[in-house]
Amino acid sequence: MQLPVTLTGYIIHGKHLGTRFGMPTANIDPAEDTSELPFGVYFSVMEVDEKKYPAITNLGIRPTVSNDGRVNAETFICGYKGDLYGKEAKITLLFFHRPEKRFDSADDLFHTISQDIIAGAKFHQFPEDKLPDALTSSSIASV
Numbered sequence: 397m398q399l400p401v402t403l404t405g406y407i408i409h410g411k412h413l414g415t416r417f418g419m420p421t422a423n424i425d426p427a428e429d430t431s432e433l434p435f436g437v438y439f440s441v442m443e444v445d446e447k448k449y450p451a452i453t454n455l456g457i458r459p460t461v462s463n464d465g466r467v468n469a470e471t472f473i474c475g476y477k478g479d480l481y482g483k484e485a486k487i488t489l490l491f492f493h494r495p496e497k498r499f500d501s502a503d504d505l506f507h508t509i510s511q512d513i514i515a516g517a518k519f520h521q522f523p524e525d526k527l528p529d530a531l532t533s534s535s536i537a538s539v
């Protein structure tokens with residue numbers, strides 16, 4: 397399937413692990429068939445309440461933190477603060493950054509997520525100094 401691709405759904409509660417690490421995400425169960433899309437990290441745009449935000453999305457089954465096999469689109473929104481639960485969202489996947497993988501530890505996972513978000517911010521030309529402090533921290537605590 398050729399990019400860009402738009403996924404839609406309502407923002408649902410996840411495990412709140414991103415929030416615990418200072419990198420909150422918005423989760424949707426995509427309404428669209430995602431079987432032709434590779435699982436992994438995409439640079440994206442999220443539209444909610446008729447506003448568009450630069451974003452980084454993981455599309456996949458989150459093998460490090462879940463074993464239910466459910467496909468989820470989990471999105472970090474650059475510069476957004478607020479409550480999105482229950483709102484309808486459109487996520488447009490623009491660029492495939494890397495494949496999804498299982499990590500040996502939560503530390504490894506969140507270190508890589510930090511790198512993904514910084515790379516996504518550069519892709520979007522979003523100022524790094526506007527990203528959460530957790531992304532520039534040299535150490536990330538265990539879950």
